[in-house]
Amino acid sequence: MLDGTGMPQSAVVIGGASDMARDVLRILAGRRLRSVVLAGRSEPALDVVGRELRALGVESVRCRTLDVTAVASLVPFVSEAVADLGEVDLVLVAAGQLGTATLEQLGPGTISSLVATNFSGPAALAMEFAKHMVRQGFGRIVLFSSVAGVRTRKSNFVYGAAKAGLDGFALGLSGALEGTGVGITVVRPGFVTTKMTAGMKPAIFPVDAETVAKAVVRSLETGREVVWVPPQLRYLFALLRLVPTPLWRRLPG
């Protein structure tokens, strides 16, 4: 059961070994978190996070391998997670893959895999968990979008387009859930220094995973629907959206 400050006792985290998810879990473990299902592609990586959470006092941690692009495995995964936890207070979908934007490498397989990892897989999972949460009468689903989806650019446009899809999906789902007690949070981080961006040149206003995690936890407390990290990006992108296309394409980064 979520408490009055939005803190969960149980959570399902997809992309559980990602830096941002891990930092969110660390904070929640110090608050009310008691049982977690961690899902992701690499079991050993999940185990590392699982061990840390147990050390931080989380009573029950289950790790499950899951590939969000494997459509047939999604519904069984959700049923298992629900059976593991009983009540699901929080779902956090942090799965994502930057992939490539090199034209030669972008065949149908690559594109659909990037879309599945960043958009359709997370969307389908959110949908399944949302149905369960509507039945239980409460819950919150946090989805990671990206500023890359706010206005796509050549350096990561497939990723950006997929995130744009997820962002729109999440806001639409949020509207559809109004009055059910179930809430959606869309997180729009800027450039985050994580495993995924290692070696890349940081863009304007870079943040680390911990800053993103703090903003996510804060949004649970306030119930905010859209979270920009850092918050200045909201205003920056309000302007960037208006920049004429020729100029936008020439901006560095």
Next chain:
Amino acid sequence: MVAPRDEAEVERLVVKEPDSFGRFSPRGLGRAYGDAAQCAGGTVVDCRGLRSVLGLDRQRGTLRAGAGISFDNLLELLVPRGYFLPVTPGTRFVTLGGAIASDIHGKNHHVDGSLSAHLENLRLVAPAGTFDCGPVQHKEEFDATCGGMGLTGVVTEATLRLLPIESSWMVVDTERAADLDSCLSLLSEEASRYRYSVAWVDGLARGRRLGRSVLTRADHALAMDLPVDRRRQPLSYRAPRVVEVPFASPLSLLRPATVSAFNEMWYRKAPSKRETQLQPLATFFYPLDGVGSWNRLYGPRGFTQYQFVVPFGAERALEHALEKLSGGRVASFLAVLKSFGAAGAGHLSFPMEGWTLALDIPLGVPGLPELLDELDVLVADAGGRVYLSKDARLRPDLVPAMYPRLAEWQAVRARLDPAGVMSSDLARRLGLAGPVLPSTRA
């Protein structure tokens, strides 16, 4: 939501066909601050339909009434006839059933105890059957139900011993205390000289002024205390009208700076020497009822309350809590401090002998959840507890320490509700009633 109109309907719902609507929780007027009367994914049993007055025995000074009746209605009935409620909370918009489920306390706890001390009898419709219980017959069921947060069954009616009064007026003494020490000594001095006593503490004052407060202590006015022109109708009582705060403030108006200035003004305005004044009942007992939806002042996320009690002797913990709160710059309008007398018989009843502090907590303030978690530990370590009726976020692991009779209560509850159909968000959040029952209804 279902709204039974009489006991037969309650019995049908609770005893005969409990499976028809999954887990459920009774609700009165919904004045509990947290999630005690909520049941996500289940059903709320709205008890307000059970509101008949079943008998006013003027010889014995007792009242038998349906559990859904409001204190507001009871006051209109009782005061003109020379009776007052033996215990009343700071709002008259609660039901008798809700008051029993919280085993409420008033400003007179140090003299009169909590509501359960004034109950002759209550009727409990539990999944296991209907019980007439009281301090003698079915005492266990009675003790589990008073303060039982609606988790032992639906209370359909109760018989209450009333307090005879001569007038609808209060003789109120007001004075201020410059710091916590003087406040506590005023509250303990001849503690029983006043029937009602409470201190309003400036939650933002720090350092030497920590705990500075305005004390109001009162007794019911006798007819002879009234000015001559009022003596002809000493018991006249009209409930004040409720004025609505017209809009939800988009930002919280109660920011530390605004509140600080307000508190300063309010403290300065209070008399430094004791001053006596006559006040109508409602002005003294229900100052906040005059403004409907006053919580809108706290901005869009609203607020909850935090109320704890620590035993006498743990004054250091009280001081520490005030330090943390004032240091945290929590925009709390005012905190209310008073002393409690001996604990009652309810297994999960909140009051225990000691100091209790209640304060408004605006939700969504950064750092506040962590601060309250620290206070939970402080309170538990001091041997105290947090009031469940006002809670929305207590640390679940501390509940057994704060409520040492929890296991005893759970055993009685398991008998009254063997299938575990009675539940609430509060119960689930704190694990009060044991494991969670999956919802049976989509």
